[in-house]
Every structure is written in structure tokens, then in C-alpha cells.
Amino acid sequence: MNAYTFTGLLLSLAGGTAIYLASPNQRWCRRPLPRTPARLGGTLLLALGCFSLTRVLQPLTTSFVFITWLMLVFTLLPYIGALGRPGGES
Amino acid sequence: MRTDFVRIYKAVHTWTGILTGMALFIAFYAGALTVFKEPLARWIAPPSALQQIPLEQAPQLIARTLAAHPDSRRDFTLHLRQAEHLPAPMDWQTRPAEADDHDETAVRHFVATLDGNGEPLVQAHQPSALPHFIDVLHRVVGLPVDTDPNRWIMGVAAALYTLALVSGVVVLLPSLVKDFFALRLGRNLKRMWLDAHNVVGIVSLPFHLVMALTAVVFAYHDGIYALQDKLIHDGQWSTAFQRQRPAEGPQATRDPAEMLPPLELVAKARAFAPGFTPSMLQYQQVTGPRAVVRVWGKDEAAVSPRARGGFLALDPYTGRVLSSDFLPGQQSTPNLFISSFFALHMAAFGGTPVQWMYFLLGLAGAWLFYSGNLLWVESRRRKQARDAATPPPQRRDARLMAAATVGVCLGCICGISLALVGGKWLYALGGSEASALLYYSAFFAAIAWAFLAGAGRAAVHLLWLACALTLAIPLTSLTGALLPGSGLWAHGSPASLGVDLTALAGAACFALMARATRRRLCQGRQDSVWAAPTRQPGDAPGQGAENGSPV
Structure with a gap:
């Protein structure tokens, strides 16, 4: 994997995680992160991640990769939280 | 929004989901595996005894093979790389004129290389049908062959799936x-399954909308094109794509020995598109007046029009560019618009990282349909009253739906794993591959067992079976590596090892799920179709089936 692609995906993962942790429904921490700073920081990381992807991918490909990655990240984060803190019978 | 509107949309969502959920589970599970169709083909391909040749010798191979086998002149391929599923550098196929375009069973494959004396060595070759079979399961929702009627069934399922997505979003809007x-875990199981279903459905909604809409188009595109031709182009559109009739009189035949060497054609393609990585040359009609060579390859930075990439069309005799309409990164806006739909369905952009994302989103999609059915079942659970001594019998429809869900979904997983493992073992034992037979044997046996034993017990058994069959994938490779005399084999390429490691991870997941399901069976609430059957005094053997077992 190209270094820019790797960096872009990593920054987007960090940004997505920050946004998730600012949600009142997050299950990773006892309390959500402060909403405004975490969301701003998350958005900034997402923007940086997207910018890193544009260094090696064409704009249309960047948008497809970025959105696909965000969908996956936002799908997995709640499940990872639930697996880490099981709270009931399945 | 008015609650009666929401109620209508909820009913639409429920029934479209229930009607298509299990079929779509198969489509998504098989589709997730189809993302890695080539690694699967490499994993299952037996070692080739044919020798590879340097590309400098390719002109000799082409000229001599075409002279000796005229049937190869219409369309043949020269591979620029070596891989387990490509036993020789050159190959072609023949197909009876009356065979359906999608019928792969009618195709005969041939491969060619040069022997030690520089003479062409041609062999009939039977590539593994398994990767294509898994792809067919994906394309026609678990039906055995890719035919027009089966694709229409898939189209109906995809249309209902679109309806389910839209109605599901409307239902969720008030609390979005x-x-x-x-994702709230707790004693409210209905809430838990609803959250588990909604998280995947809402977050990956764009992915699912693209899949649903493109699947409808793929199912009906022949009809759509025909209608478009008739209504808009007065029937002239299809004739425009037909080959020109040759002029009267004798036709000049071109000599393939005069074609530019493949190395030169590749260099021209690279010069035309620097980011493009060629992987094979597809020659068509090389002895005719409209000879063309398609330089196929990929450009990870761009959107590709097909799953295997895109191509630059060149004149094989002059190297002149004939078309770049299908070249990744160099397409016109209208072509790129169309290609984007193919690329978004088939993960044909961004390279291997995106393939992994699609693999996981595909599995998440399969989980979406499975959890939807679980939610339906849980919504119809009859709860035990506080003062009741025994749990109430569960509804018959809920028991049947739970058994069908477990049987179909886990049967699909078991069937694919068995077909993978069995294909390799049967080849090693000298038999034929029998992918469909293995798959459907496991599939229908799982369904039968789910109805016979009840959803709760069968889920545990079938999950352990899925674990064992999936674990057998890397164990088969290990046996091939440790005991080459067994007739089995193991490839060391990253693609092939990736299949083994992914199967190992999958087996571990199935084991964890089986343990959790077992725990639920033994320790969970008794007023559920997932509880172990309770036997009442006086029940005959096999009658203890009030909760879990419908028989």
C-alpha cells in the first residue's frame, strides 16, 4: 500500500474514532468526549486524511475510497465497543 | 411524520426484508468472497507442469500457435505475469455458437507455451469452476446457473431490497x-437486534443503495438496451455495433508474424498512460482487417470500468491507439459515469485496500439480512408470565422463520467452505471438482437439520460445522505442504496464503459464535425459539419441541 494511502486511511480512522467517541451513544469510554472539540478535531483529521488520499488517487477515486472507508469505520466502531463491553445475553 | 405513515413504511420494510433477506444473505456472503475471486482461483489451482517463457519469446509462441491452431486466431490472450491459475503464457477459449453468453460450462479452454525446442506445446485445460460458481451464487442469489430467468429473479430481489432500504430509512428518520x-446491549433483546440491524443499515446505506440499484440494472440490462434501441434509436443502435460485413470477393489475410512484439505494445501502452500497469494482452481477429489488441491492466489511482481493470485498444500491427474508452484514468466523462457504477459494485478502484473494505462491508451486509430476520423472530416472541411455571409455546411462524434463517444462512457458509475444501481433495484423489454438488449437499442438509433439530440447537451444530469446514481450508494447504505425496498442494504466494489466513480467521469467528450460541441455548431465557427444547412429562422422544424445535 502506498504511504499516502496508508496515512490517509489512518488519519480518517482517527477522525472517525474521535467523532464516534463524541457521540452520546458511544460504548468505548464511560463518558463521551467533549462534543465540540472532538467533532472539530475529528473533522479536521478526516479532511487531512482525504487530502492525503488525493496525493496519489484521482479525485473521483479519492471520494469513493474515502466514503467506503468511512462507512466501514463507522460500522465497525459501535460493534467493537459492544464486544469490548458486553452487557446482556445474546 | 405521521405515525400511520411510519407504520405503513414499517410494514413494507418488514415484508420486503423477509421475502428477500435469506436470498440476499447468500448474494452478499458469496459476493464478499467474489471480491477475492482471483486469490481463490490461485488457491485452488493445481501446480502446472508447463514451463513459462520470457516475453521476448512471445512472438514465436504466438506465430507458431496460430499457425497450428487456427481456432485460436479469433480471440486469444497473452499473460504478462505468472500466477498459479495461469498454467501457460497463452490461452484461448472456444464456445459453441448456440451456447448462452453466460454459460461457462459450454466453454473449452486451451493453453499454449513453447517446449524446450521452441515448438508450441498446446493442451486442453480445465480451470477450476469454483470461483465462477461462487460468483454465480452471488449473481443469482444462490441459484445454480446464471441464466436470464435466474437473473430476473435476482432483479426482483434487488428491487425489493431497494424498497426495503428506502422504507427502512423512512421508519428510522424520527429517531435517526x-x-x-x-448499539445497546441488555435484557431488551428486541432493542439490541434493532440497534445491531440499524447500525449497519444506516451507516453503510450508500454502499447498499449502489449494490441494489446496480444489481437491478445488471439483471435487466439486456431488456433495457433492447427497449432503448427500439424506442430511441429506431432499432439502429444494435446494428451500429455489429461487425461490418466483409466486402465481396476474396479477403486479404494478414500475417500474425508481422505484429509488433508484445514488449513493444506494452511499452506503447505505458507511454500512453504512465500510471497504468498492464497484465495481459487480448488479441482479437488478428488475421482480419479489424485486428485489435486490448492491453488489459489496472491503475489503482483511477476508477476501472471492469472488475479485472480496463484496457487500451491498439492496432497490433502498427501500435496505433484505436480506443481509450475503457482505459482507467483516461475515460471521457460519459464513459466514466457508466464505469463508476461497475467500479462501485465490483470494488474496481483503489486496489487491494478497497477490496478488503468491500469484503468486510459485504460480510456486514450479510449480517444486516441475518439480523433483520432475527429481529422479526424476536418481535414475535411470546414472553413467559411472571407467575407461569413453564414458558409458553412459541409461534409457529417464528419457529419456522428461525429454522429457515439458520438453515439457509449457515448452510450457505458451510456449502461454500465444503466446495472449496472438497474441490481440492477430489482433484487430489483423481475425481472431478463437483462444486455445485458439494455446495448444495451441505446447503440442503443444513436446512433439513435446522427444521429437524430446531433453530437453537441447529445453530450451534451448524456453526461448529462451518468452523470445521472453514478450518479445513488452511489445514488442506498445510497437508499439501507437509505431505506433497498426498496429491494435495500448497502455494506460497501472498494471494494464496491470504485465502488460508482469512479462512483461519473465519473459522475462529465461527467458533466464537458457536460458543456464544451454545451459551444462549443452555443459559438464556426459555421463552424463546432459541432456547433448548423443553421436554414435558409424558412427551414421547422427539416431542420435546415447544420452544425451539418445530418438529
């Missing part, structure tokens, strides 16, 4: 913001 990211 409040419940975003929510």
Missing part, C-alpha cells in the same frame, strides 16, 4: 439523530 451509533 438520537440513535445514531447506538
Whole structure:
């Protein structure tokens, strides 16, 4: 994997995680992160991640990769939280 | 929004989901595996005894093979790389004129290389049907062959799936913001399954909309094109794509020995598109007046029009560019618009990282349909009253739906794993591959067992079976590596090892799920179709089936 692609995906993962942790429904921490700073920081990381992807991918490909990655990240984060803190019978 | 509107949309969502959920589970599970169709083909391909040749010798191979086998002149391929599923550098196929375009069973494959004396060595070759079979399961929702009627069934399923997505979003709108990211575990099982279903459905909604809409188009594109031709182009559109009739009189035949060497054609393609990585040359009609060579390859930075990439069309005799309409990164806006739909369905952009994303989103999609059915079942659970001594009998429809869900979904998983493992073992034992037979044997046996034993017990058994069959994939490779005399084999390429490691991870997941399901069976609430059957005094053997077992 190209270094820019790797960096872009990593920054987007960090940004997505920050946004998730600012949600009142997050299950990773006892309390959500402060909403405004975490969301701003998350958005900034997402923007940086997207910018890193544009260094090696064409704009249309960047948008497809970025959105696909965000969908996956936002799908997995709640499940990872639930697996880490099981709270009931399945 | 008015509650009666929401109620209508909820009913639409429920029934479209229930009607298509299990078929779509198969489509998504097989589709997730189809993302890695080539690694699967490499994993299952037996070692080739044919020798590879340097590309400098390719002109000799082409000229001599075409002279000796005129049937190869219409369309043949020269591979620029070596891989387990490509036993020789050159190959072609023949197909009876009356065979359906999608019928792969009618195709005969041939491969060619040069022997030690520089003479062409041609062999009939039977590539593994398994990767294509898994792809067919994906394309026609678990039906055995890719035919027009089966694709129409898939189209109906995809249309209902689109309806289910739209209605599901409408139902969720009132609580969308409040419940975003929510996955609440606890004693309210209906809430838990609803959250588990909604998290995947809402967050990956764009992915699912693209899949649903493109699947409808793929199912009916022949009819759509025919209608378009008739209504808009007065029937002239299809004739425009037909080959020109040759002029009267004798036709000049071109000599393939005069074609430019493949190395030169590749260099021209690279010069035309620097980011493009060629992987094979597809020659068509090389002895005719409209000879063309398609330089196929990929450009990870761009959107590719097909799953295997795109191509630059050149004149094989002059190297002149004939068309770049299908070249990744160099397409016109209208072509790129169309290609984007193919690329978004088939993960044909961004390279291997995106393939992994699609693999996981595909599995998440399969989980979406499975959890939807679980939610339906849980919504119809008859709860035990506080003062009741025994749990009430569960509804018959809920028991049947739970058994069908477990049987179909886990049967699909077991069937694919068995077909993978069995294909390799049968080849090693000298038999034929029998992918469909193995798959459907496991599939229908799983369904039968789910109805016979009840959803709760069968889920445990079938999950352990899925674990064992999936674990057998890397164990088969290990046996091939340790005991080459067994007739089995193991490839060391990253693609092939990736299949083994992914199967190992999958087996571990199935084991964890089996343990959790077992725990639920033994320790969970008794007023559920997932509880172990309770036997009442006086029941005959096999009658203890009030909760879990419908028989």
C-alpha cells in the first residue's frame, strides 16, 4: 500500500474514532468526549486524511475510497465497543 | 411524520426484508468472497507442469500457435505475469455458437507455451469452476446457473431490497439523530437486534443503495438496451455495433508474424498512460482487417470500468491507439459515469485496500439480512408470565422463520467452505471438482437439520460445522505442504496464503459464535425459539419441541 494511502486511511480512522467517541451513544469510554472539540478535531483529521488520499488517487477515486472507508469505520466502531463491553445475553 | 405513515413504511420494510433477506444473505456472503475471486482461483489451482517463457519469446509462441491452431486466431490472450491459475503464457477459449453468453460450462479452454525446442506445446485445460460458481451464487442469489430467468429473479430481489432500504430509512428518520451509533446491549433483546440491524443499515446505506440499484440494472440490462434501441434509436443502435460485413470477393489475410512484439505494445501502452500497469494482452481477429489488441491492466489511482481493470485498444500491427474508452484514468466523462457504477459494485478502484473494505462491508451486509430476520423472530416472541411455571409455546411462524434463517444462512457458509475444501481433495484423489454438488449437499442438509433439530440447537451444530469446514481450508494447504505425496498442494504466494489466513480467521469467528450460541441455548431465557427444547412429562422422544424445535 502506498504511504499516502496508508496515512490517509489512518488519519480518517482517527477522525472517525474521535467523532464516534463524541457521540452520546458511544460504548468505548464511560463518558463521551467533549462534543465540540472532538467533532472539530475529528473533522479536521478526516479532511487531512482525504487530502492525503488525493496525493496519489484521482479525485473521483479519492471520494469513493474515502466514503467506503468511512462507512466501514463507522460500522465497525459501535460493534467493537459492544464486544469490548458486553452487557446482556445474546 | 405521521405515525400511520411510519407504520405503513414499517410494514413494507418488514415484508420486503423477509421475502428477500435469506436470498440476499447468500448474494452478499458469496459476493464478499467474489471480491477475492482471483486469490481463490490461485488457491485452488493445481501446480502446472508447463514451463513459462520470457516475453521476448512471445512472438514465436504466438506465430507458431496460430499457425497450428487456427481456432485460436479469433480471440486469444497473452499473460504478462505468472500466477498459479495461469498454467501457460497463452490461452484461448472456444464456445459453441448456440451456447448462452453466460454459460461457462459450454466453454473449452486451451493453453499454449513453447517446449524446450521452441515448438508450441498446446493442451486442453480445465480451470477450476469454483470461483465462477461462487460468483454465480452471488449473481443469482444462490441459484445454480446464471441464466436470464435466474437473473430476473435476482432483479426482483434487488428491487425489493431497494424498497426495503428506502422504507427502512423512512421508519428510522424520527429517531435517526438520537440513535445514531447506538448499539445497546441488555435484557431488551428486541432493542439490541434493532440497534445491531440499524447500525449497519444506516451507516453503510450508500454502499447498499449502489449494490441494489446496480444489481437491478445488471439483471435487466439486456431488456433495457433492447427497449432503448427500439424506442430511441429506431432499432439502429444494435446494428451500429455489429461487425461490418466483409466486402465481396476474396479477403486479404494478414500475417500474425508481422505484429509488433508484445514488449513493444506494452511499452506503447505505458507511454500512453504512465500510471497504468498492464497484465495481459487480448488479441482479437488478428488475421482480419479489424485486428485489435486490448492491453488489459489496472491503475489503482483511477476508477476501472471492469472488475479485472480496463484496457487500451491498439492496432497490433502498427501500435496505433484505436480506443481509450475503457482505459482507467483516461475515460471521457460519459464513459466514466457508466464505469463508476461497475467500479462501485465490483470494488474496481483503489486496489487491494478497497477490496478488503468491500469484503468486510459485504460480510456486514450479510449480517444486516441475518439480523433483520432475527429481529422479526424476536418481535414475535411470546414472553413467559411472571407467575407461569413453564414458558409458553412459541409461534409457529417464528419457529419456522428461525429454522429457515439458520438453515439457509449457515448452510450457505458451510456449502461454500465444503466446495472449496472438497474441490481440492477430489482433484487430489483423481475425481472431478463437483462444486455445485458439494455446495448444495451441505446447503440442503443444513436446512433439513435446522427444521429437524430446531433453530437453537441447529445453530450451534451448524456453526461448529462451518468452523470445521472453514478450518479445513488452511489445514488442506498445510497437508499439501507437509505431505506433497498426498496429491494435495500448497502455494506460497501472498494471494494464496491470504485465502488460508482469512479462512483461519473465519473459522475462529465461527467458533466464537458457536460458543456464544451454545451459551444462549443452555443459559438464556426459555421463552424463546432459541432456547433448548423443553421436554414435558409424558412427551414421547422427539416431542420435546415447544420452544425451539418445530418438529
